[in-house]
Amino acid sequence: MPLPKDPTLIYTSKAEVARAPVIRSLLSRADEPLFVVGPRAVEDDEWRDRVAQLIRRFRAGAVCTAPYGGDDLGRKMGMVELATLLQRDAPVLGSNPDVVVLTGSRTDVTDRVLQSLRHARPDLVKISLNPEYCPSADYSLPTMDMDDFLRELEELLKA
Amino acid sequence: MARFKLDFEGIKIEIGSVESFEPEGEGPHPCPSLSDLKDWDRRLFSRYRIAAFPVCDMCCLCTFGRCNLAEGRRGACGIDLRANVARMTTIKTCIGAACHTSHARHLIEYILENVGDVEIDLGPEIDVKMPIFETLLGFEPETISDLEKGLEYIERELTKILASAHMGQESDPHDYESKALHAGMLDNLALELADVAQIVAFDMPKGESPLVEFGPFAADDSKPCILLIGHNVAPGTEVLDYLEERGLDEEVEVLGICCTAWDASRVEKRAKVIGPLSRQLHYVRMGIADVIILDEQCVRADIVEEAKEVGSRVITTRDVLMGGLRDVTDEPADKIVEKMASGEWMAVYIEDLEKAAKVAVEVALRVHEERKKEVPRPDPDEIKGHAERCLECGDCERVCPNDLPIVEAMRKAREGDLEDLAELFYRCVGCARCESECPARIPVMRIIEDAWRLNVRRERYKVRTGRGPIKDVEIRQVGGPIVMGDIPGVVAFVACPNYPDDIREIGRMVEELLERNYIVLTSGCTAMALGYYTDEEGRTLYEKYEDRFDAGCLVNTGSCISNAHILGACIKIAAIFAKKPLKGNFKEIADYIINRIGACGVLWGAMSQKALAISTGFTRWGIPIVYGPAGLNYQTLYIGDLDGDWTVYDARTGEKREEHCPIHLKYAAEDWREALVQAVKLCIRPNDTPQGRQTKLQNYVELYKKFYNELPPDLPLYVRDENDIPLTLKDEIMEYLEEVGWEPREPISEPTLLEENARG
Structure with a gap:
C-alpha cells in the first residue's frame, strides 16, 4: 500500500502509483523531459549511476540541486530557484519542460516542490522517482526498499 | 490624547495614555502603520518573487469550509490558494510576534513591579541603546516605563494585521506578505524591548560575556537539580535570588534548556546551559531534574507526563502555558512543598514567581536523595530486547522528519552493536514521532538516547x-x-x-x-x-x-x-x-x-x-x-x-x-x-x-x-x-x-x- 511520507498532510488528490513501464512510457512520449537530481541520489553511487544513464537514455535535460563534483547530472541550481522557474513556466536550460522527474531530494522537499507545481503548473507532468511514495506527484513509485528501488531504476532503463 | 496633569504643591497626579495610542516620536514615519511602509514592500516584491510552497490544499478557517483550493479553485469566500498561503504566513508570523510581545510585556511589567522603573543604561560603551526602537518609535527611551510605548505600538499594529486575516479582508498575496513583513518587523521590536529590559533589570552582560559549562553532563547530579525550560527568565531569576538569599548557591544546581538557559546563565554564570530545544525530551527522560520549572514557548506538550515517568516534579508559571494543572498560587508555600515532596501533587501551576521559586528549591532539596534511586539507567540488554521486537515495518522512518535509518540501526542493535543507534542521536531532532507511530510500541527515541548515553563519555x-x-x-x-x-x-x-x-x-x-x-x-x-x-x-x-x-x-x-x-x-x-x-x-x-x-x-x-x-x-x-x-x-x-x-x-x-x-x-x-x-x-x-x-x-x-x-x-x-x-x-x-x-x-x-x- 502506498503510504505518504508524512501522514499528517491533507491531500485533495493523490499521485497515481506507477511502476517502471508506465514511467518509461511517460518519459518516452515527453518532448522536453527534465530530471531534477537531489543530494540522496548524488551520494549513492548506484542511484547516481542509474540516474545518469536515464538522463542519457531519455535525452532529458537535467538539473542537479546537490553539491556534486561531476558533470553528468546536468546544470547545478538550487531546488527553490528551479522550482520558482518551473512555477511560472520560465525556460530551464533554454527549454520549457513538459515532464519533470524529481529524484533524490529529501522527501519533504520533493513533496513541497511537487505540491507547489500541482497548483501552479497543472499542465506539467510530475513524476517522483524515489524509494518513497510521494502523493503530490502525478505519478509516483510506491514505497519500497532500496534494493527494489534500484531494480526499478534498472527496469526503467530497459528498451 | 494629551496627558492630563494636575500639579499642586506636594501632590502630583498624572494620567497619560488612557484613551488611545498616539505616536509621539520624530522622523518621517514614527510608529509606521501598515500602509506607511507598503511602498517599500512593493519595491522589494518587484525584484523578489513570492514563491509559494503550500503545505495543505484546504482552507478550514471558517464554516464556509473546508474549501478545496487546489489547482486554481477558489474558496467559498473567493480566496485562491496563493493568497491563502500568504494569509497563513501572515497568521504564523503574527503568532511568533505575539509570543515575543507577550514575553516582553510580562518582563516589563514584572520588572516595573519588582525592580522598579530602571534607567536604560547599557554602560559607557553603548550610546545607541535601542536602535530598533528609535528607528520605529522615533524617540530614545530613557527608562523601562518608556518601553510600554513600544508595546502599545506593537499591540495596535498586530491587532490590525490579525484582523486582515479574517474572511472577506485581504485578497492579494502581496498585501498579505506585506503584512507578514510588518508583523516580522514588530516582532524585531518586541525582541529588543524584552532583551534590553532584562539586561538592565537583571544586570546581564553588556557587550562581553564569560565562558560557561554546557551539556547534560555539566550538571553535578549529586546535587539537587532544578531545570528551567522555555524562554522567560523571570522565574529563573527568582530561583537564583532565593538560593543566594538562603546561602544555597553551592547546594543546588540550576540548569536550563532552550533560551531560558542562556538568559539564566547571563544572570548568573553558575546556571548551566544543558542543551537546545531538540534535546528537551531526551534530557527530561534522563531524569536529571528533581524539579522542572516551565515558563513559556517551545515547551513540549507532553513534558508533564514525561517528567512524571522519572519522578521529576513540574511547576508551570505563566498563564500562556498552564499545562492543565491545578492552580495552587493561593495555597501556602509550605503546603505546596509538602504535597509535592510526598508525590501527591507531581505538577502544579504557580503564577506567583517568588512562591514558585521557593517551592522549587525546597522540593528539590527534599526529593533529591529519594529520586536518585528511581532514575532509570541505560541498560544494553534492555535496548537489545526492544530491538528484537522491531517488525522492520519502517513506519518510524516514514514519519521521521530526517529520514533517519532507524530500521538498520535496530537490526544492528539486535546483534548487540549499539553504535549506529547511538550515532542517530546527533541527527535526531527530538520530535518522538517514531515512538508515536511504532506498532510494536518500541520507545525508539528513548533507546537512541540510551545507546548514546552508553557510548558517550561524560563530556562537558x-x-x-x-x-x-x-x-x-x-x-x-x-x-x-x-x-x-x-x-x-x-x-x-x-x-x-x-x-x-x-x-x-x-x-x-x-x-x-x-x-x-x-x-x-x-x-x-x-x-x-x-x-x-x-x-x-x-x-x-x-x-x-x-x-x-x-x-x-x-x-x-x-x-x-x-x-x-x-x-x-x-x-x-x-x-x-x-x-x-x-x-x-x-x-x-x-x-x-x-x-x-x-x-x-x-x-x-x-x-x-x-x-x-x-x-x-x-x-x-x-x-x-x-x-x-x-x-x-x-x-x-x-x-x-x-x-x-x-x-x-x-x-x-x-x-x-x-x-x-x-x-x-x-x-x-x-x-x-x-x-x-x-x-x-x-x-x-x-x-x-x-x-x-x-x-x-x-x-x-x-x-x-x-x-x-x-x-x-x-x-x-x-x-x-x-x-x-x-x-x-x-x-x-x-x-x-x-x-x-x-x-x-x-x-x-x-x-x-x-x-x-x-x-x-
Missing part, C-alpha cells in the same frame, strides 16, 4: 554565554570595512535546532566562515548546537575564536530575543558609521542595509513561528535569510526574479543601474554546503568597493568550486568590471566571462532603491 563543553548588544566602539572599528566589503560579511546563525542532519554541521559552516574572516553571530538553540562541535583537543569554537564584533570572531548574543542585537548592529552601522538619523526613519535605514551592509541570516534548523517572525522581520530590513530544507514548510520564500526590477539609483547622480544583489531575500537550501555558498553570495552588496567585491567573490568562487567543482554560473551578475575579479582567479574567471559574453559595467557609488533619495 565550554560555550560563551550571551553578551547582548554590540558595543558602539566595535561598530566604529568595523563599520567602514563592512560597508566597503573588506570584511566579507556578517553572518548570523540563529534559531531552532530542527536540523536536517547532524547537529554538528552548524559547526562546519561557522568554522569555514570564521576562517574566511566573516563576523559570525549566533544566538538561541543554534548557539548551543555550536557547543557540540569540537576540535581534536575537545575545544569548542567559542574557545578558539575571540568574542568580538570583528573579522574572524564569533559572538553569541544570547537567547532568541537577543537576535535584536544582530539586527541592531546593522542599524548601528547606519547610525554610527554613516551618521544616518534613526528616529522614525525605517525606509532609509532598511535601504542602507540592503545596499551596503553585507549581512545574512542562516536559520538552518528554523522550526517555530517565532523563527518565522524574526526572519521575516529581518528581510524587511534588507537582511537576506537562508533556511534549511524545513524552511519550505513556512510556505513562502522570496526568490530573486531576473526579470524583475533590479534598478538601483546612484544617490549622488540620479543615474539608474541594475545590480542583482542580494539575489534572494528568503531562501531554503537542501544541503549545508548549498546554504554556506548561498550565505556567502547573499553578503554581496551594490556598494562593495572593487577590493571588497574581490574578497567576497574570492570566497564565493572558492567555496562553489570546492563543493561543485566548477565556476558559479551566475558570476556575470556580480563582476562589474575587471577590478572586481580576485587576482588569483583572474585568468580562469576572465576566460569564463568572455565565453558567456559578459560586458563590464561601472560600479555604483551611492546605491539606493529610493528614487526620492536620488539627487541627480
